[in-house]
Amino acid sequence: MHDLTITPQGHLLVREEPLGASKQEPSKGLLEAYHASAARGMLYSASEAADAALPPSFEFARSITRLYLTTLCKATTAESGESVPEIPPPAADLDRAVLQAPPMTGLEYLTSEVLATWWRDLDSLVRGEIAKHSGGVSGYLRERNPHWRFVGRVTFHLAENKQNPDYPFAFLATFANGLTPQGKVRHEPLGRALQQYAGERNRAAMLNLLLPVSRAAESSELVQRLVDSGEIYSPLAWSPREAYEFLRAIPLFESSGLIVRVPDWWHAQKPPRPRVSVKIDSKNTAGINVDAMLQFSVDMSLDGETLAPDEIAQLLESSGGLVPLKGKWVEVDREKLQEALKHWKEVERDVRREGLSFFEGMRLLSGANVLEGEEEELPEATREWSGLTAGPGLDAVLENLRSPGTQREAAPPGLKTELRPYQRTGYGWLRFAARLGLGVCLADDMGLGKTIQVISLLLDLKRDGPNKASLLVVPASLIANWKSELAKFAPSLSLAVTHPSEVSAGKISPDTADSFDLIVTTYGMLVRQDWVTQHRWRLVVLDEAQAIKNSGTKQTRAAKELAADSRIAVTGTPVENRLSDLWSLFDFLNPGLLGTAKQFGSFVKRLQSASTPSFEPLRNLVRPYVLRRLKTDKRVISDLPDKTEVKAYCALSKHQAALYQHTVEELARQLEHADGLQRRGIVLAQLMRLKQICNHPAQVAGTGDYAADRSGKFRRLAEIAEEVAARQEKALVFTQFREIAEPLAEFLATIFGRPGLVLHGGTSVKKRKEFVDQFQSEDGPPFFVLSLKAGGTGLNLTAAAHVIHFDRWWNPAIENQATDRAFRIGQKKNVLVHKFVCRGTVEERIDEMIARKRRVADEALGGSDGGEVLLTEMDNDTLLKFVKLDLHQATDG
Known part of the structure; x- marks a missing residue:
């Protein structure tokens, strides 16, 4: 099935969606028009396909086109050979249209400015085609579709006549008889047309002039009376009742091709009421x-x-x-x-x-x-x-909820960093909502610092005194990230983790929980620890809250059973694009606000089946509880660093952990009888093997079985890629191993729903150029897997907003060089760099060493062999401690 997508740049593109996304499939002609350009597709939908049933996204684009064509008909009387003036975007109508838009991919990028761009593209196309048409506006629109016909020669005028209290209105019908020297339409009483068009030879012109009047008379008793009595050719004095009958019929008159001019207080057919x-x-x-x-x-x-x-x-x-x-x-x-x-x-x-x-x-x-x-x-x-x-x-x-800029609070005591202005706004908004007891969703783009905003709120709640603990629920892969951020930015917060990867996990109980400021658990543990769902928490935070989008799963049901004074969902994935996801999220945040699933489904059907479908009521209902800022927002991006680096901590699967442990034991045996060059070769070989195990067991075994559930890195890559795909952003994925590049690309294709690109040392120079051009195009492949050496230099890949180092080259300079394929001259967006690190392994210890002694590391780990060179010089005991497996940290339980 095909659907429309709004790209991060605000453009409309047709993309294939999974079957069942919509009952209607656009016609071949409409799809071809959209492939030519968005403006041609929009115009086709409101002309040749005006009566066709379309999916909601196509119908929304058609509604904008209908608004444009209606405005065009009202705004111009241009005939053949005359130029059509630009039709400016109607700001108020487009603001309202944003609220009426249906759920669709890329909805978060829809603004009135984006709609204004669509409008201008459409206006440019239509005016260009009218200029080449022999029939002017009327002939052009009549050719595109009979419904869009407009003659525009006859005008009905209604004015106030304050001199006569019994008949306070005056009516006059005129016709446009050429232009004044100033270029304005010259109006003359319609009765004068009878004299001007007298004679048989002008009969056709007279009939053409009166055609809109004749059409209006077919549907309006008022016009029919005026025509039958001949009063339409004379000025008339009207009572309020007659004037009201006329005003109510304005849409009918305009659809017949008449121009209507009325007092200013009848605002766009919405008078004071x-x-x-x-x-x-x-x-x-x-x-x-x-x-x-x-x-x-x-x-x-x-x-x-x-x-x-x-x-x-x-x-x-x-x-x-x-x-x-x-x-x-x-x-x-x-x-x-x-x-x-x-x-x-x-x-x-x-x-x-x-x-x-x-x-x-x-x-x-x-x-x-x-x-x-x-x-x-x-x-x-x-x-x-x-x-x-x-x-x-x-x-x-x-x-305060809808306009969170009013809640820019000072950072709470104990926060060991400086909040950016938009982060202070987010913290203030969370604080305001939490103290009201409302459930809210922080849906900022990835990389904008959602974690630090939540940590700020936790520090603020700590000021209330030792009352109740808060609960943080995360995917198991993010435990290390949160522990690291909390230790770095809020060391005063007391913390406990209820997960098998933590030695102290079994010591946490209902009796001891409230002695901590924060308890961290995982979605998987929610269904295993009944006391967590029975305890009353000060605040419950769900990180990566898209984990509860499926309302039928055990972990979703357990999350919704959590008792708390207030609730927060944190996600970087758009929350408004799929209605079932939206309902499930709000069923956690504010149970009952959207009714039951059945009630919500019936409500959505009523919105969709209305004569004029509009999702404005739903938007208005949920808008106060969602704060979403995009990296593309100029108010945010002006405050962002050029690039942001984050650690993506990964756990090992049980199979990976067993292989890793076996390799460390084998290294210990080999080191007992090796020295010199032989020892150096053994160390380098086994270090390479440990790296490959951290990537995926299949890379070591050479079996080709790259099942995602057998690798913690593949699972973490899926979590990040899902969010990148939902945002329609692009990613570069670097690996130092050529053999895993294709398996990574195949795996990512299942996440993004379409294939990407792969570049390694064997890629020809010609192909490299073709791949770069493809990736840089707006609708090009969404990801690019590159071997670190082949992709580290000579490429300009600024279309990427994310750089993922799947495995770590232990020379920071080489990693930074690769990162700069995305972050370089021409880059207009913030680049988020994800560095994968397997917890409890040699990867984590090398990463810690680089972070601890960055300047020294650049020198000590320099050279083509990176950190491995330094490790070969360690004595046996130091080396084995460095590579040993910390089982509690390495596995996800």
Whole structure:
């Protein structure tokens, strides 16, 4: 199946998705148009394929095109030979369209600026084609599709006539009779056309002029009366009721090809309306939290100003239509207004009796009628004449959640680093939400420092005193990363790990847990330790929270059973692109906000099946609880370093650990009877073997069986690659071993869903150039596996946002040289460097030595053989201690 994807650069691309992603498959013609360009695909979808059923992503792009073509028809009267002016992007409409977008890959990159770029590309294409068309705008659109026809010669005018209180409106029909010397359309009364087009020879021109009027008369009784009586050719004085009938029919007139000009207060067919004003606020002026009950009040207002009782009575006693109120004309449908008032008064009585919870209030404010039966409670007429707003107290809470820049807190005491401005914002936002008891998701891009923001929050909670411990749940592969970060940035936090890789794991119990600030466990351990799910935690943090996207797994169910004062999910993977993932995440964060899975599924179906599909209610409902910053955001990237290096700690599988231990024992036996060059050769050979074991047992055995579950590095690579793929970013993967390059590429292809590239010493110069060009293209291969020596120099691969050193070359200069294939002149993005290290092995000890003595290491480990040269000079005992296996640290239990 095919679907549309938004790239990190904001472009639309067609990509194949797994079967079942959508019931509709775009036509061959539409796909060919999109392959030519996004603008051609969008135009094709709203013209040749205007009536076709399309997948949601294609339908969304078509809705933007429909908006453009409608604007084009209203904005120009250009005929054959005349140039069509640029149609500027409508900022307000595009802002709203961003909220209405359906879940799709790359949705996190969608902004009104991106939509404006699509709009300009479409405008450039259409105006270029119109310029070559003999029929002008009308002929061009009529040729593309009969629905998009526009003649634009006749204009209906409605103006106020304040001199006559009984007939305060004036109507006039005109026709465009050429241009003024200033280049503006010259309007003349339509009656004059009868004189100008008199005579048989002008009969065809007259019929063409009146064709839009004739079309409008077919559907409008008002126009039919004007035509039958001949009044359409004369100026008319109208009552408010007649003017209202005319104003309501504007969409019909415009679809017939007429131009309509009305008073400014009829804003885009959305005139001022009195509305039933519903206000939801906190009951307690001292504050609010997730367990608080909200207050609910009903009134009536106009443009946000509460109406007095006598003004409300005037509206409800009027005959409807246009009514003068507060010095302006307002639109009133008395029956619908009364119906809306009755509905909300009934709700107000129910709230007084049963109360209104925080989440119920959030659903009402967002318009997301998630729970079963809510859609019948709020009919279209009621929504149309109602306005729900948050009162001052609740509004302040929501504003702080939606606009986290207001929460830029100073770093908490005990933090051993300087927070970047956007990290202070994130920490302040987490702190604000945690103290409200709300569950929130920190969904920053990989490399923006989600860990340090959470650590800051943990230090802040420590200031509350020795009350309750917090719980951190991570994949087993990230235990070492978190321990390292906590020790480095928050040494004052007391920590315990409940995992078999930790010697002290068995000493943690419900009775001792609260003596620590933080307990760290894994998703796998949640299902093995009942006490963890039964204990009450101050804060529960799920790192790599995409681990609970499948609501049916045991670890997901266990995570949702955790009891805590507040909850945080941390993930670098987009959370809004797949609705089932979104529901499962929020079922952990704020249970009940999105209803049950069944209720949520029904709600989504209602959104999708609406006459105008829009996901705006869902977006409004979840937006306050998700903080997502992208590396592409100029407000963030200006504060980022050029490149960020992180350690990717990996555990060994049981098979790897056994092979590693056997190799160390074999080395010990061989060293007993070796010296000189023979000893040096043995050490180098066995060190190479240990490196290969850390990569994958199949590399040593030469069996070709590179099953992912047999290698901790392959499992860690999958975790990182999944996030890179979800962001549609690209990665370079370096290895010093040519033989593992192809297996790595085959494995990564299963993660990214499409093949990548492989470059090693045997790749020809011509192929190298072709591979670089392919990788650098926007829709090129998503990853590139390179042998360190072949790929370390002479390549410009700035399309990559990630560099992964799968195995470590123990000379830092060579590693840095390889990293600079991505980070070099022309790079416009922050580069994240992942250095793989197997815990409890020689890899970890070499990494520690390099970090501890970087300057010395550059000299001592220099040379073509890197760190191995230094290791051959160690005495037997020192060498064996250096390479020995720390089983507790090395395995994931």
